[in-house]
Amino acid sequence: MEDAQVRANDFAGWVQNNWEGWLAAGLRIALIVVIALVLKTVVRRTITRLVARMNRSADNAGNTFGGLLVNAERRRQRSEAIGSILRSVSSFLILGTAALTVLSVFEISLGPLLASAGVAGVALGFGARNLVTDVLTGMFILLEDQYGVGDRIDAGEATGVVLEIGLRVTKLRGDDGEVWYVRNGEIRRVGNLSQGWSTAAVDVEVGAGEPLEKVRETIESAGRDFAASPPWDEKLWDRVEMLGLESVTLDSMVVRVSAKVMPGQVKPVERELRWRIKHALDAQGVRVVDGEAVRLRKLVDESVDGR
Helix, strand or coil, rough: CCCHHHHHHHHHHHHHHHHHHHHHHHHHHHHHHHHHHHHHHHHHHHHHHHHHHHHHHHHCCCHHHHHHHCHHHHHHHHHHHHHHHHHHHHHHHHHHHHHHHHHHHHHHHHHHHHHHHHHHHHHHHHHCCHHHHHHHHHHHHHHHHHCCCEEEECCCCCCEEEEECCCCCCEEEEECEEEEEEEEHHHHCECCCCCEEEEEEEEEEEECCCCCCHHHHHHHHHHHHHCCCCCCHHCCCCCCEEEEEECCCEEEEEEEEEECCCCHHHHHHHHHHHHHHHHHHHHCCCCCCHHHHHHHHHHHHHHHCCC
């Protein structure tokens, strides 16, 4: 009993001597946790508000003529992705700093802990280097705005319209309707076919005996009518231009017609322009020939003569 009483007195004395330190440490830890949580909430809400403001700006831009050149969905997804990255990074930094500060309150040496974390990070980096490469590349794609939702791109591995940009993969819709998932780290070079303006080119093949001036006047007149008629007048950047003769043979001549158009409107403009030029040439009595058919017919005739 006497021994138990001595131990109890020692324990009580030890608690009495250290309770102030424990209370101070507890208060410091609570204060650190509260400050970290408040700071995290404020930073995340600030980033969310900035992203929402960027989205509203994109929506307002879509109501103006400039919105024709700026895809609102592209800007929205880009701002959301950047906001997600910033929120994750800020949360990691704030909570990580708070955890290290709490450990220092317990007088735990952070040197060995940081060294072990560094070794583990290096090992994880070697094991998941492809994933790290994909994520870093995706971040730079978004930050540099190399391409966005709705753009038609040539990513080397696949060509198509961008459906979604993630930190790890980019989703494309191919020409035949297939969906391609391309890892960002595998994209070594990318050709964006939707930025700025595109070129619509039409080759018109007429008979070699047709008068050139008549052909020029007819095509230029069809081009002017085409550029002035809606909705094509909003899809053209400039007038339809006749570049001249592309090639000349004994049976035909190829005249090239070109126009700068809005991104993504190359095929529709080429089809409509080709249709109008054909009608205009037919109305003027200018003969449009199929050079490939003429060449095939010649090959057949030569083979028959050779027999």
